[in-house]
Amino acid sequence: MSATVLDGKKIGRVIEEELNHRIINLQSKAIIPHLAVVIVGDDPASHVYVRNKEMACERCGIKSTRIDLEGDISEKEILDTVHMLNSDNSVHGILVQSPLPEGINESLVTDAISPQKDVDGFHKMNLGRLVQGDSSGLLPCTPAGIMKILESSDIDLSGKNALVIGRSRIVGMPMSILLAQRGIDATVTIAHSRTKNLQDICREADLVVAAIGRPEFVKSEWIKPGATVIDVGINRVKDSSRKSGYRLVGDVDSDASNVAGNITPVPGGVGPMTIAMLMSNTIMATENQSK
16 A cells, blocks of 8 residues: 655645636735744754745745844844834834744734734634634644645545644644534544553544654554654754765654555655645735735
């Protein structure tokens, strides 16, 4: 058995293309969608992510402004930057790239962003709407992208057992809420570092969403035959056979593709969908601010 590969890059490009008529409509009103990305410090992975977002903006016709701040900057200076962008009416979306340097309160910075410009979907007001069952607003990009993958791939989850491994506010918790919402109707289990008998729980799951940042943590023998596996992780592991000296792996053992019915690749699965949903959120934010 070989799993069907859920091509996030392909699905993401379709989503970006579908934004085109909305962008043209905004441009006809002399409105240029504008995303501002704040990056603090020199984390190499963060710079790669930001560049990918910039390239997506270029593809879509979204103006992108990048604000680089020194790694030793104070929390107040980061907040001042956010407040400045909040008050700039030409900026429709604000994203502060994670992770922030040690000692900076990420939740405080996130909640300083205007909820109307919170294209990451992490502001407590936007997360609160989601908890109330309203998924029509600015949703966290990775969970929203995963839902689009499942929808585009015609994977029916009604009454099925879904396991989300990881309980972060960025992926795990909002993911569990989206899967349990009316119309999707999965039965959701959230697993974390204190979960006992994880392997047994995993073997009962029709859908596994792995989002813990531990390379190849979920073993192929944990996967229920025919299950759908969404691998959110992207980890660098040393590999002397590669010119770069490393290779990228997910949170799920690559051999899981021999057991699962559907699986996202790493890279090329969830990552491109996260960026596509960021573009979608930016257009939604622009439209909402232009009414």
